[in-house]
Amino acid sequence: MRSTLSSIAGQCGDVALFGFRILRDSFRPPWEGAEIAKQIFEIGWRSLPLIAAAGFAVGAVMSMHTRASLERFGAEAMIPAGLAIALFKETGPLVTGLLFSGRVGAGIGAELGAMRVSEQIDALESLAVDSFKYLVVTRVMACIAVLPILTTVMNFTGILGGYIAETVISGMSFALYWERAWSFVDFVDYVPPTLKTCIFGFIIGTIASYLGYNTTGGTAGVGQASTRSVVFASILVILSNVVLVKAIFFLFPGAEG
Amino acid sequence: MAARTKILVGVFVLGGFVLFAAGLFIIGDRRLLFSDSIELRAQFANVGGLKVGSKVLVSGMDAGEVLAIHVPARPGAKFEVRFRVLEKFQPILRQDSVASIQVEGLVGSKILQVDAGSETGAPVTSGALIQSREPVEIADIVRDTAETIGKAAAVVDDVEERVGKAIDTLVGVGEEARTLVVQVRGDSREILGTTKRVVGNVNEIVDGVRQGRGTVGKLLTDDEVYGKLRKTVDDVAAVAGNARSASADVKEIVADLKSRDIGGKVEAAAGNVQQATAHAKDVIATLKPSAGEERGLIDDLRDTIMNTREATSDFADDMEALKRNWFFRGFFKRRGFYDLDEVSQEDYLSGKITRGREPERQWLHRSELFDEGPEGRELLSEKGKKKLAIAIAPYLKLSPNTLLFVEGYASGGSREEQFLRSRERARMIRRYLVQRFDLKGNYVGAIPMDNVKSDWEGVSIVWFRDKKK
Numbered sequence: 161m162r163s164t165l166s167s168i169a170g171q172c173g174d175v176a177l178f179g180f181r182i183l184r185d186s187f188r189p190p191w192e193g194a195e196i197a198k199q200i201f202e203i204g205w206r207s208l209p210l211i212a213a214a215g216f217a218v219g220a221v222m223s224m225h226t227r228a229s230l231e232r233f234g235a236e237a238m239i240p241a242g243l244a245i246a247l248f249k250e251t252g253p254l255v256t257g258l259l260f261s262g263r264v265g266a267g268i269g270a271e272l273g274a275m276r277v278s279e280q281i282d283a284l285e286s287l288a289v290d291s292f293k294y295l296v297v298t299r300v301m302a303c304i305a306v307l308p309i310l311t312t313v314m315n316f317t318g319i320l321g322g323y324i325a326e327t328v329i330s331g332m333s334f335a336l337y338w339e340r341a342w343s344f345v346d347f348v349d350y351v352p353p354t355l356k357t358c359i360f361g362f363i364i365g366t367i368a369s370y371l372g373y374n375t376t377g378g379t380a381g382v383g384q385a386s387t388r389s390v391v392f393a394s395i396l397v398i399l400s401n402v403v404l405v406k407a408i409f410f411l412f413p414g415a416e417g
Numbered sequence: 418m419a420a421r422t423k424i425l426v427g428v429f430v431l432g433g434f435v436l437f438a439a440g441l442f443i444i445g446d447r448r449l450l451f452s453d454s455i456e457l458r459a460q461f462a463n464v465g466g467l468k469v470g471s472k473v474l475v476s477g478m479d480a481g482e483v484l485a486i487h488v489p490a491r492p493g494a495k496f497e498v499r500f501r502v503l504e505k506f507q508p509i510l511r512q513d514s515v516a517s518i519q520v521e522g523l524v525g526s527k528i529l530q531v532d533a534g535s536e537t538g539a540p541v542t543s544g545a546l547i548q549s550r551e552p553v554e555i556a557d558i559v560r561d562t563a564e565t566i567g568k569a570a571a572v573v574d575d576v577e578e579r580v581g582k583a584i585d586t587l588v589g590v591g592e593e594a595r596t597l598v599v600q601v602r603g604d605s606r607e608i609l610g611t612t613k614r615v616v617g618n619v620n621e622i623v624d625g626v627r628q629g630r631g632t633v634g635k636l637l638t639d640d641e642v643y644g645k646l647r648k649t650v651d652d653v654a655a656v657a658g659n660a661r662s663a664s665a666d667v668k669e670i671v672a673d674l675k676s677r678d679i680g681g682k683v684e685a686a687a688g689n690v691q692q693a694t695a696h697a698k699d700v701i702a703t704l705k706p707s708a709g710e711e712r713g714l715i716d717d718l719r720d721t722i723m724n725t726r727e728a729t730s731d732f733a734d735d736m737e738a739l740k741r742n743w744f745f746r747g748f749f750k751r752r753g754f755y756d757l758d759e760v761s762q763e764d765y766l767s768g769k770i771t772r773g774r775e776p777e778r779q780w781l782h783r784s785e786l787f788d789e790g791p792e793g794r795e796l797l798s799e800k801g802k803k804k805l806a807i808a809i810a811p812y813l814k815l816s817p818n819t820l821l822f823v824e825g826y827a828s829g830g831s832r833e834e835q836f837l838r839s840r841e842r843a844r845m846i847r848r849y850l851v852q853r854f855d856l857k858g859n860y861v862g863a864i865p866m867d868n869v870k871s872d873w874e875g876v877s878i879v880w881f882r883d884k885k886k
Contacts, residue, residue, distance in 0.1 A: 197422075200429065201425055308437065309429065343447070346448070347441070350440055354437065
């Protein structure tokens, strides 16, 4: 029991140090721009269809659900505004973070794990390439850069999905829907929640890279690293969100309203 | 890395950034951050939950946002709300525009509503302070309503009490008035009786005088006396002339007074009048019965009326004497100041009383009016009453001061019998008419026409109306 606890604490400390190393190394040349661009293409561009489809579906479903509730109070006019507020403030960032940790966390964990067990990382080191900077920092940077963009895509496709669901049921015009959707959205409802996904990106990238970079136990270890990456990244995104929301309320008092 | 990949990465990153920026602009545009605007101020004792960033509506249209809310420095002062309004609304805003804090929809957030100003109001410039109306809280309304209802209830109680007292007072006054009226009625009856008696006496005297009896009678029939009187009248005329010149002197004096500045004196007089008024107030106060004092104004009034009654009785005597005096008789006769029920046949036939008036006459036969009663007396029949009502109807439409005579006629038998029967018929009909139609007794006369050559059996009703001018 005690050894388990000390092992968990040790792992946490290890991950924290790993994260600090990423931050530190990200401010040091060489910048590996090409590799970052390649990672953005891999984890960002290729996630677009997933995020867009998910956003569209989430928007449509939320529209239908809020309709059921708001109809009781005769407040159907509030559907677009409610949907937009919910999407921008929480649903968009969180769903994007979870989808991202599923797709990208698993990918990074498996890729780096496979490179570790197949000793490709050792080969890079022998070529005097800083494998940590080349493989880990670039991926984490890409995650940080991509998540806000994907979140914005999720937000707008969500609003679009909500419009489709709304217009099918009530025949509302796009102009009115658009006008109402933005009626309650303020800067504090839009900017801080979108930018907090940078932290989600850092968490997902760091966890997945750590687990993949430190994979042991051959092929089975690769699979384990992949699975763990998804699980830990997801749970950490959700948990960190609690702190982040509170932090936003603290820094931007208007966001509570 | 392939060139295509680089392009896609660029598209992805730029596209993402543009999309994000688009969101910022949409929100900014909705909050009207990118349009020219002016800043205005309004003061509130209670900001009712308004926040920095709350919407500002001008006449219901989105026009800006609240920029800042300054907390006052001391308790009595007001919060100052600074807010931004789009410049395009400036033409309809005036310094008398009123800002009020309202709820957007039923459960929405608080907004600042600004009304357009009046046509004549001064235009606003940036930084201007406009009027404000404090927000109405439901709790305040409920509290005010409760207070108002409480006050209304108190007022109603008070009014009820006062009305009760007033009614009591009125009832008391009514009682007193009734008692008073009852007394006065008795008194007035006495006065009337006295008057009648006096008239009777004077009649006798006048008859005597006319026949040359006594000193006055001699005076009237003596030419020498007439001459003396004539002289006296001349003297009176001379006196009147003196009076006229005296009157002219008075006029002069008045003119003289007017010509002098008597404003100050008038003021002094006004002061005296004020004093007199104060005294009068005291006097009035003494008239009112104070608490515990039973004798009050009403009792004093009663005494006064008693005195008045006596005075009236005396005055009535004097007046009657005056009426019969040869000097004034003509005047009173011309004015019809006789009590017609006392007029003699002689006076009636002489036409002095009815001079200048037009007679209208209704003939009623004995058989239409009377039934045979016991001992041969005549009684007014039901048919007769109806006939009388029809006959009198035109008279009733005229002024109540129109003279009415009932002439009684009888033929056959001795002169005495004729007189008595005609007198009885006339008086019976007169009595009935006065009672039945509530006529003024002194305007209705009953004249027995016994020594008039006529074969008529019954009565004739005659009224004399003023000739139409």
